[in-house]
Amino acid sequence: MSEPSGAGRYAPSPSGDLHLGNLRTALLAWLFARHSGRRFLLRVEDLDRVRPGAEQRQLADLAAIGLDWDGPVVRQSERLDRYRAAVDELTAADRTYECFCTRREIQQAASAPHGPMGAYPGTCRALTFAQRAARLTEGRPAALRLRAEVGEFEIIDELHGRYRGRVDDVVLRRGDGMPAYNLAVVVDDAAQGIDQVVRGDDLLPSTPRQAYLATLLGLPIPRYAHVPLVLNADGQRLAKRDGSVTLADRLRRGDTVEEVVSALTRSIGHSARTPTQLLASFEPAELSRQPWTFDDNRLLQPGSCP
Numbered sequence: 001m002s003e004p005s006g007a008g009r010y011a012p013s014p015s016g017d018l019h020l021g022n023l024r025t026a027l028l029a030w031l032f033a034r035h036s037g038r039r040f041l042l043r044v045e046d047l048d049r050v051r052p053g054a055e056q057r058q059l060a061d062l063a064a065i066g067l068d069w070d071g072p073v074v075r076q077s078e079r080l081d082r083y084r085a086a087v088d089e090l091t092a093a094d095r096t097y098e099c100f101c102t103r104r105e106i107q108q109a110a111s112a113p114h115g116p117m118g119a120y121p122g123t124c125r126a127l128t129f130a131q132r133a134a135r136l137t138e139g140r141p142a143a144l145r146l147r148a149e150v151g152e153f154e155i156i157d158e159l160h161g162r163y164r165g166r167v168d169d170v171v172l173r174r175g176d177g178m179p180a181y182n183l184a185v186v187v188d189d190a191a192q193g194i195d196q197v198v199r200g201d202d203l204l205p206s207t208p209r210q211a212y213l214a215t216l217l218g219l220p221i222p223r224y225a226h227v228p229l230v231l232n233a234d235g236q237r238l239a240k241r242d243g244s245v246t247l248a249d250r251l252r253r254g255d256t257v258e259e260v261v262s263a264l265t266r267s268i269g270h271s272a273r274t275p276t277q278l279l280a281s282f283e284p285a286e287l288s289r290q291p292w293t294f295d296d297n298r299l300l301q302p303g304s305c306p
């Protein structure tokens with residue numbers, strides 16, 4: 001066996017406990033990575049809301065369901081220099097501009113109601129010197145945006161095939177000076193040697209923007225697999241309010257870790273008691289494209305999952 005090349009990853013935000021949907025996505029990311037002989041890395045995306053103790057509980061839950069990872073856990077808050085350098089590089093190439101818009105102004109001016117997560121209409125792209133000076137005098141905090149030169153970009157996804165999506169002038173540095181999510185993800189994936197990104201398909205619409213940003217920074221575009229989310233009984237993305245959805249919740253209800261893992265593996269269309277056991281029969285191409293609907297009362301019953 002040769003040394004594995006490339007890496008996959010799971011990158012949780014420590015804003016609370018992982019729920020079963022998060023754990024299932026982590027399990028899938030682990031399976032995709034291990035199945036293809038890649039390393040599996042963990043990255044804590046802690047540039048936003050951080051709940052004290054959440055990171056430790058998340059890592060403990062991932063280990064408890066049988067996932068292992070390679071090397072130390074990386075935290076985005078410890079990598080600000082890298083993001084700053086990437087922004088500086090884009091600015092030096094005249095690919096950025098300051099944006100003084102408030103969230104409300106952007107929503108009101110949004111020209112593309114169906115764009116990904118509130119596509120920015122370009123209001124501040126061509127501010128005159130005087131307009132910019134006036135906004136600075138008002139004390140408005142400026143975000144830094146990418147001056148995108150394409151309106152769309154195409155990526156290839158292992159489950160969705162060719163996917164073409166909108167690219168807008170994405171925020172690179174927030175008004176509070178912190179790096180924006182889309183920039184940090186691109187910089188980190190490349191810096192960590194991650195060439196396989198497996199994550200929830202709610203992030204598919206923002207992927208073309210990230211891939212385009214990677215090309216501007218001269219970074220390789222990873223292989224993507226956007227996996228179906230776990231839904232609640234109403235067909236909405238599973239959330240904490242949907243019952244006993246975290247590992248701790250399930251244990252409190254009297255389930256064992258093995259039963260929870262079994263339910264997760266059944267949701268992937270297999271019957272296994274551990275991730276390692278599941279790995280032996282896992283075939284990425286056979287993964288269901290359909291979301292898994294969580295039923296609080298039937299979680300542990302065989303046949304409750306497709």
Ligand SMILES: [Zn+2]
Pocket residue numbers: 098099100101122123124125
């Ligand atoms: Zn603006």
